[in-house]
Amino acid sequence: MEEAIAKVKFDLGPEAIILHTRRLQRSWPMRLLRNNSVEITAALDVNLMEQKENTNGNGISKNGTGEAIETRFDQIQLEVEEIKSIVRTIANQLTDPLFQEVPACFLDVYEKLLQSKVEDEIAKKLMKQVQEQLTTSQLATPQILQEKLISEMAKMIPVSPPLSLGDEQRKVVALIGPTGAGKTTTIAKLAARYCLYEGKKAVFLTADTYRIAAVDQLKTYAEIIGAPIEIVFNSQDAREALERHEDKDLVLIDTAGRSPLNETQMNELASLMNVCSPDEIHLVLSVTTKMSDQMNAIKRFSVVPINRIIFTKLDETNTPGTMLNIVNKSKVAISYLTVGQNVPEDIKVAESQKLANLILGVPLDE
Numbered sequence: 001m002e003e004a005i006a007k008v009k010f011d012l013g014p015e016a017i018i019l020h021t022r023r024l025q026r027s028w029p030m031r032l033l034r035n036n037s038v039e040i041t042a043a044l045d046v047n048l049m050e051q052k053e054n055t056n057g058n059g060i061s062k063n064g065t066g067e068a069i070e071t072r073f074d075q076i077q078l079e080v081e082e083i084k085s086i087v088r089t090i091a092n093q094l095t096d097p098l099f100q101e102v103p104a105c106f107l108d109v110y111e112k113l114l115q116s117k118v119e120d121e122i123a124k125k126l127m128k129q130v131q132e133q134l135t136t137s138q139l140a141t142p143q144i145l146q147e148k149l150i151s152e153m154a155k156m157i158p159v160s161p162p163l164s165l166g167d168e169q170r171k172v173v174a175l176i177g178p179t180g181a182g183k184t185t186t187i188a189k190l191a192a193r194y195c196l197y198e199g200k201k202a203v204f205l206t207a208d209t210y211r212i213a214a215v216d217q218l219k220t221y222a223e224i225i226g227a228p229i230e231i232v233f234n235s236q237d238a239r240e241a242l243e244r245h246e247d248k249d250l251v252l253i254d255t256a257g258r259s260p261l262n263e264t265q266m267n268e269l270a271s272l273m274n275v276c277s278p279d280e281i282h283l284v285l286s287v288t289t290k291m292s293d294q295m296n297a298i299k300r301f302s303v304v305p306i307n308r309i310i311f312t313k314l315d316e317t318n319t320p321g322t323m324l325n326i327v328n329k330s331k332v333a334i335s336y337l338t339v340g341q342n343v344p345e346d347i348k349v350a351e352s353q354k355l356a357n358l359i360l361g362v363p364l365d366e
């Protein structure tokens, strides 16, 4: 064994690393002819040698300290993780039948669209439109391809301008929607925006008398904003309240959260909307709700003429692509987006381009 190790060191030098040794036992008659032998597997550790070359023998790097090596090591580890995740993505793409017909230049954006929960059919339609409009060299430039995809996607997202309050006519706006979607909070944000920033006169009208806390919630906002509040229990109350506030610029009607599955509630809501005949009815949907439930809500709430959709709680989702699916089917324009619980700041006027960017992973504020 000693002799063999010496041979290894002679051949490979003192840095040689012994990986494996084995004594080869010969059977009795063979042992007469030859001695027992040993087998050694050895290798050179290239990394160790490089490291040694760069140090002055104390483990301290020539061009810095041990810290430099550690930093480099961390970098390499990060790079390895990155490569692993790319390999995983490519492996998934290769085995996923969805990716089979997608041209290579679209793989990256396609992955992003699916991650955002854009429906496959819509994603493929978008890519087809882009492919038809760009040249081969443009398609090979990821930035051009992505910009075109965003502009095509933006065309599929109808939006409405913010509430415009003229000098002459009062505007009546109602917010309806499933329970807990964010109607009352959004009404407070809108009222604050128009009353505090633009000096308009608003009144709150609430038909949410089912829960004591609901009226208190709106009353608190009304006090802060300095706007009157009317609590209506029936159609007659609603009619009278609207007459009393002819002088206001804006009437904001808050409604009780209704279950889209409850037909009686839907009919009650329809008759209230009939009496108030709002200029605009905004359906409030939380993006944290399952897409099929959001679609069902649109269908059921359509007993009243919905003009707009307000999507809420965008701060709580990483699948904003569902908004594209919903407006693509319903064709109802998006008016506002809400992005947090803070009144009044967490509300934004919907913009197609920004929404399309968001769906591809660019935050709304950029």
Ligand SMILES: Nc1nc2c(ncn2[C@@H]2O[C@H](COP(=O)(O)OP(=O)(O)OP(=O)(O)O)[C@@H](O)[C@H]2O)c(=O)[nH]1
Binding pocket: 177, 178, 179, 180, 181, 182, 183, 184, 185, 186, 208, 214, 255, 256, 257, 258, 312, 313, 314, 315, 316, 338, 339, 340, 341, 346
């Ligand atoms: N994270 C987040 N939370 C929100 C947003 N908008 C509203 N909320 C929260 O959602 C919860 C319900 O909000 P409300 O405004 O009371 O909802 P609602 O639709 O009036 O509820 P009901 O009247 O019970 O039907 C509250 O805790 C709000 O603070 C938003 O954009 N982001």
Ligand SMILES: [Mg+2]
Binding pocket: 183, 184, 185, 208, 214, 254, 255, 256, 257
């Ligand atoms: Mg409410």
